[in-house]
Amino acid sequence: MPVIGEATLSAFLELLSGKLVESVLNFVADHRKVHQQLEQWQSILPEIKAVLNRAEEKQIKDEDGLRPKLKPALVSYRNSFLPAVL
Numbered sequence: 001m002p003v004i005g006e007a008t009l010s011a012f013l014e015l016l017s018g019k020l021v022e023s024v025l026n027f028v029a030d031h032r033k034v035h036q037q038l039e040q041w042q043s044i045l046p047e048i049k050a051v052l053n054r055a056e057e058k059q060i061k062d063e064d065g066l067r068p069k070l071k072p073a074l075v076s077y078r079n080s081f082l083p084a085v086l
Contacts, residue, residue: 052077 055077 048077
């Protein structure tokens, strides 16, 4: 009987360690994906900020008569994107 118990325990520990290693590898892979996405956002967000700044300047100067149309969009974009940039 002890041999069966040892074999069962060994198989269980092997399965458990395999699952643990798989979980760790998945975590590392996910971390790398998130890091890559953050790097992409770092390059995109300054462009968004520049567009928003230009739109705000247009709104202040009321170029193209777009003042009423731009204000809601600017507020929405500013609230969505600028906190991430700053």
